[in-house]
Amino acid sequence: MAQLTFREAIARGIAQEMRRDESVVFLGEDVGAAGGVFKGTVGLLEEFGGVRVRDTPISEQAILGAAMGASMTGLRPIAEIMFADFFAVCWDIVVNEIAKSRYMTNGQMTFPLVIRSGNGGGLRFGAQHSQSVENWAMMIPGLKVVVPSNALDVIGLMAASIRDDDPVIFLEEKALYSSKMEVPDGEILDQLGLAKVLRQGGDATVVALGNMVPKALLAAEELALAGIDCTVVDVRSLVPLDTATILREVSATGRLFTIEENPRLCGWGAELSSIVSEEAFYDLDGPIVRITTPHIPLPAADALEDLAIPSVERIVTTVTKSMNA
Amino acid sequence: MAQLTFREAIARGIAQEMRRDESVVFLGEDVGAAGGVFKGTVGLLEEFGGVRVRDTPISEQAILGAAMGASMTGLRPIAEIMFADFFAVCWDIVVNEIAKSRYMTNGQMTFPLVIRSGNGGGLRFGAQHSQSVENWAMMIPGLKVVVPSNALDVIGLMAASIRDDDPVIFLEEKALYSSKMEVPDGEILDQLGLAKVLRQGGDATVVALGNMVPKALLAAEELALAGIDCTVVDVRSLVPLDTATILREVSATGRLFTIEENPRLCGWGAELSSIVSEEAFYDLDGPIVRITTPHIPLPAADALEDLAIPSVERIVTTVTKSMNA
């Protein structure tokens, strides 16, 4: 066991897989000597050398194109897109090329690659460096989408993503990089497509992702004191999506709340809401409520950003109000 | 009155506005002498000249960057992105720059621009030339999103979009380009943010957009024969969204079906479903059902594409099954 930060877990997960498989290579901006701008890849260059860990120019299309071309010819590349907002400059390679080419070629090609990126707000970086883009990716057929909420999951899901034969968008919540936990030694391997029930309660089911998970848990503690006992589910993987667990837990409580650090429209919360109201309609005891960032770009000022992103307090108030309505 | 095709309506809408406002300019690939690859801009170069109607290189980022820079300094540009799939190569300019800059500058800048693009499938163009991207745009705060379903709406909504002071993503359903209708002479001006109720029925509310609207209407005819009387709503504008009309019509029938030419996850159908189950939960008499393209890239073969995109038959079967469940 060792105390590990979320950012150290990234490097550990990647290193674990690079050790066992020579075909795993890693590229991105400032990932080598600098160890990544979020220090998520410290030590990789030193251990694996400059042939496997490569610094690139500021050319996101080239980075992802290179990852795609390498993956279709036998490598298992990991590419870093520094901030998730930068997916916008290479979105074509992600959605039109990587996501679709296996299907278009009738399965002739396989793209075992991972694209990892710093996701979300909370660091006062402003509208172009704070977006959560899991919904952008979830929307596109052919992409798997993974968002861990703690260091242990980072390692296990990173390993599972690297071993997966499909392209995985692996989003690392920037606000969690310095969070810490005890992590066992030795190989850690998790599985994509499994949600985790972190807390069981009889009154309502709260579903959260990434940085919203610790907030949901704190909110659940407060709500319990006020007599509202919540189940808390960490989605972990949006594609594949563990609808079995979610439908089961929602049916058990009859109420669903989703907690999303995303602008309002068309997010995974809406998708879950819609799945539930199509498939578990008769188990519902009240409205499905989504708690999200308002439908605005994220502001830079600390005071404003804190108002925008769902807080423990907002979760508590919203759930309480809706449960008592 | 004149019989007008959908593609002729595009040119007519643009011409109407270019005549009344010199600050309206138009740029894109092959839009001038060629009149557009879908022949949506025939005659504009001839009437307005090469200074106002400009052919560009294949440089989508430059096209939209130019539109943005021009709009912040007094022009009202219309930019064409030939196929909506190509938004992926210039997504940064759309989502990180155009959509956010007004907010980030605390309202110092205004971006009165329209980006029009050929949207959707049905023409056997394959996965990279057939996507519906209204959901990509709806997801981004700061963008208005308009998708007309007929020639008359094309003109009126085009005019409203051009006169609007916010950036508008104006999506033209490729499958509708050759559809025709009678259109009155003279100026036509519509309003963004108004859905249209095209048919009233007491049993279920069917909400559709763009090319799915005529299919929804045909399905409603068939369903009526089988004793299921549907209200059909044409959303027309996803942002701003006419939730008032939609909530009213869903509450009236107690049932909602959304018909979307989109892969399954995180679409406007899910958004509507979620709005309704949060705000009109107690008016619902049964599950909300989304009819969409499956969550796959669109195949090229005619037979496969027809299976993928929601058809009249699939709408009829799905609604019938759910209403009789």
Added chain:
Amino acid sequence: MTTTKTAPPAMDLEAKLDLYRCQVELRQFEERAYDLFLENYVKGTSHLGIGQEAIAAGFAAAMKPTDWTFATYRGHNHTLARGVPMTPVLAELMGRTNGLMAGKGGSMHLTSVEHGVMGSYAIIGAHLPIACGAAWSAQYRGTDQVAVCFFGDGSVNIGAFHEALNFAAIWKLPVVFVCENNLWMEYTRTSEVTAVENPAADRAAAYGLESIIVDGNDVDAVFEVAATAIARARAGEGPSMIEAKTYRHGGHSRADPGKYRPDEEVAEWKAKDPIPRYHARLLDLGVAEEVLVKIVTEVAAAVDVATDEAKAGAIPGEDLLMKDVWADGGSSWRN
């Protein structure tokens, strides 16, 4: 324009006849594809390479079977030139289950991994970085494979072109970029929207590369320049970019009669048609006319057979629709 420095590989007459046959195959295939549009067997769009055969034929001849081709939507020529049989290509255009991708890709996405045809890409510029990735993989794995990446003159103004060229240069990747300069984009002349005269060659220096221009309607010249660039890449000397001057005889795509081009320009280029030109050269080299005629006849028969076989293909159904989104063969996004 700089010509290449190393001596071109010698080519015997047999090989030249193969080059001739290859070009004739491409031509006849494309003509048949066109007829099948008119008969409505081919739905959707399609971009013919009639007039540009020498480039595909010359490069394919210079490549090893293990090398990789990256093509655009105008990729029929490049796919066939690498040895993909006509039937699955034609069947793909018709959307049949015996198509190269069972109808799921269509004309713009022809791919045959087995033949090193690593995809045809319909978004301008996208495949240049992807070709870099394949080349990187060859370099990393220490194989001697080379990626050859074709694109049009209109494609040099898009961002991905620039990123890929710089990337290939700094990593010294075994990739050869080939600009098929047919003077036109869709309906706009490339020179009207491009800041330099030779869209690719005049930009080579921006990536530390040599400026190379070749007559794209002369298959021998193409072969020579291709062989040199590929040898360079194979030897670890890094990427090259070649601009091949050529012309498409027809319109941009199925829907386009190509009327925007001056008649004289079309006539001038038709006079430079690579196939009659090569025909004449072979006669000069002493090949008997009937040998060439026999090739043409054989190809015609093969095209007929392929047409019948393609037409006999089944119409794909729900099973294919929902297959192969994921590596497990399925399309399920949930449990």
Added chain:
Amino acid sequence: MTTTKTAPPAMDLEAKLDLYRCQVELRQFEERAYDLFLENYVKGTSHLGIGQEAIAAGFAAAMKPTDWTFATYRGHNHTLARGVPMTPVLAELMGRTNGLMAGKGGSMHLTSVEHGVMGSYAIIGAHLPIACGAAWSAQYRGTDQVAVCFFGDGSVNIGAFHEALNFAAIWKLPVVFVCENNLWMEYTRTSEVTAVENPAADRAAAYGLESIIVDGNDVDAVFEVAATAIARARAGEGPSMIEAKTYRHGGHSRADPGKYRPDEEVAEWKAKDPIPRYHARLLDLGVAEEVLVKIVTEVAAAVDVATDEAKAGAIPGEDLLMKDVWADGGSSWRN
């Protein structure tokens, strides 16, 4: 490197003293901003331009008030040099309501339309096409406005750079592209990932432009080259691209001590610091030392005042949060 052809505009001593004052202001402002980070008044990130002041000062002096600046996240210098007062800039870094954008943009997005500062952009490359658009608007409306667009040496390898340069060239737009070559990207040396030696200048020819390099630590030289390029643009002669060689004294951003750079390199460049250099030149020109000292003292007082004013700003709340997504002033996406 080619030097410019037209004669540089003469500059009197008064103007040179203004150039001095401007650089001193930028320097002292940045130093204060740094102190305020350490005191945790400035949250988030911030990218200082210490060492690069001569470029901002020289260009701003060559611009008319109606001209436009497009800057990057390293944009404090450019914003102030155009005449934006220090208080709102400092307050913006602190996230206060008296900030330039009331705290909604932050350090990376400084904008003051009133002063022609048309935004600071935090996505590499994005603002180059946007500057083209402003220039197009000036051209179309027949004003004589010029857009000046600054970017770093690491930004020349992204697609948008390429698209914008070609676009500006073919439309002959009144835009001046300025590459501030400080040798480094974030933590990687640009020369390690760039195929040419002079990242901008060696690519000018790819867009039919002249290759122009200037000593970016010499404000007079910068002014000269700026004035020439801007005059050219104003006269309808089209775009220019200028590469200004410079160096940032500190790290890339707030979080970075900049330790990856060799000590000698940092020392060498600190010796070329534009401000002491200009100080010495002014003394040579006969300016009295005390005149310069007075400027420094006045600026220091102004920075103190701005600091106090900024700190006195209110913390923004819900009303600002939900304002100005749309032109109607609101944020509502539904009725």
